[in-house]
Amino acid sequence: MAPPPSQRDRTVSDIMAHPVVTADPSETVAAASGRMQERGVGSVVVVDGDRPTGILTERDLVRFGASGADSTIAKVSEWMTADPDHLGPDEDPAKALARLLEKGYRHFPVEDEGKLVGIVSARDLMRISQIRPITPAGLDAPKGLEGVVVGETEIGDVRGMEGFYHYRQYNAVELAEKRTLEDVWHLVYRGYLPTRTEREAFKDEIRPLRVIPPEVKALLPSVAILGRHGSLLNGFRSAYSLLAGALGFQPWLDVPIDTLRAEGMLTCAVIPSLLTAIYRLRTGDDPVDPDPELDYAANYLYMLSGKRPPPEHARAIEQYLISTVDHGFNSSSFTARVIASTGADLGSAVVGAIGALSGPLHGGAPSRALDMLDAIGVPEKADEWIRNAVTHGQRLMGFGHRIYKTDDPRSVMLRGVAERLGGPMLDFAKHVEERCVAILAELKPGRNLYTNVEYYAGVVMDRVGVPREMFTPTFVSSRSIGWTAHIIEQAADNRLIRPNARYAGPPPPEPVPAAG
């Protein structure tokens, strides 16, 4: 049985009208034109039995009217077009339309083995053919846009085969070893590393921006309570959106670029305060205001726990934060740029980026990596657990990367940080890492699956007292610097990001059925 028209290319038989309004050659023109009027058609097909022998159209009737002949006497056979051109039912409507236009006809009878089976008009054919694609959809990009360059950036770059990434020329791992988060923020925003004086001025600029505006702070308990059954990021996303609205962020197309920069600074400064406030409210504690004496990383841990952290913990989390500030056109930064490219406000672009980062394939992995360690439990169970997971199609969280096909430099750096911090989980985590990499190489050969940033991120954050549900939010905190830098860069040289899709469904237009 032939598939229904919606599942294959349409033919003339799908769009022709039938049964056809016909006339006998011996009928009078008056009788035939009366029937045309009555049935609301522009032509009648003249038949001998079921064989078409001619066609009488509105154009023939105009010719007839001009002749002054008597329509009650004149016969159809005298005024019809004999042996009209016709179509077969299986013909392509686009080709049929081309023929019809070329010959100047308005109707084609449709014949099947000499018998009249229908009629199509130019209007019917155009309805179908005009909206058939006449130009290709565009260049095909690989699924997931893998390997496609979609824009330029001066913020940084990721070199997957070399296991190297940088922020504005500086090796990011080296920055994490030698600099503070504020220095790197300055570098990403202002384009260069600050001098001592510039650093202090930058910190002075940030300090007041960390304070949550009172009108937003007053609403946070409701936001935290309403969202307490979902992930913390949902509540935070709503809180940040509220703040952007309360502060009147405007579509950047309507404001000077300096306003956009100021909104970016404020966003990066206030996000740690908002995140930790939502966390504390969810766990029944009051938010802790930022401590003006503490720098970004120490203040982050302070606002989370209410206690000033040991310097080695603050430094460890700072190194993690620096290493995750930016990473090329990753999914969330690209999302931010897509939204920014529409001229929307910075708040909308950041909210979209938070959503993209929350996914387990992007920033949602570190807590799941620790969940995996919990599920394995003891080193002796590692091989069996990992094999079972991979053979059942599960993804090992904290392993694999779209760009890195060798060691992720962030993972190497964070393993070092974890070793420096020590702790009961370290040896077990290293054992599981080693077994995961070996088993992935065996069961997924050629895929080059190594540890990514998320694996040791979880280990480090756990060691410095960041609760598991704050792992991804902590990533949001540092990556907001990258996102906003990308938004500002996009705005400075914008073109709407609007690719094409290849439509892969059944052919349109499917006639809309009358409502039942």
Ligand SMILES: CC(C)(COP(=O)(O)OP(=O)(O)OC[C@H]1O[C@@H](n2cnc3c(N)ncnc32)[C@H](O)[C@@H]1OP(=O)(O)O)[C@@H](O)C(=O)NCCC(=O)NCCS
């Ligand atoms: C990060 C990630 C999404 C990159 O994905 P990608 O470049 O699109 O790679 P694909 O999804 O095409 O995977 C390629 C192959 O490797 C496998 N693979 C990739 N990561 C894997 C993992 N962590 N565990 C098991 N198998 C994995 C896939 O199953 C696929 O196998 P197949 O060829 O038999 O189908 C992917 O590696 C992943 O899901 N990792 C786990 C989540 C994670 O740690 N995310 C944080 C990223 S920083």
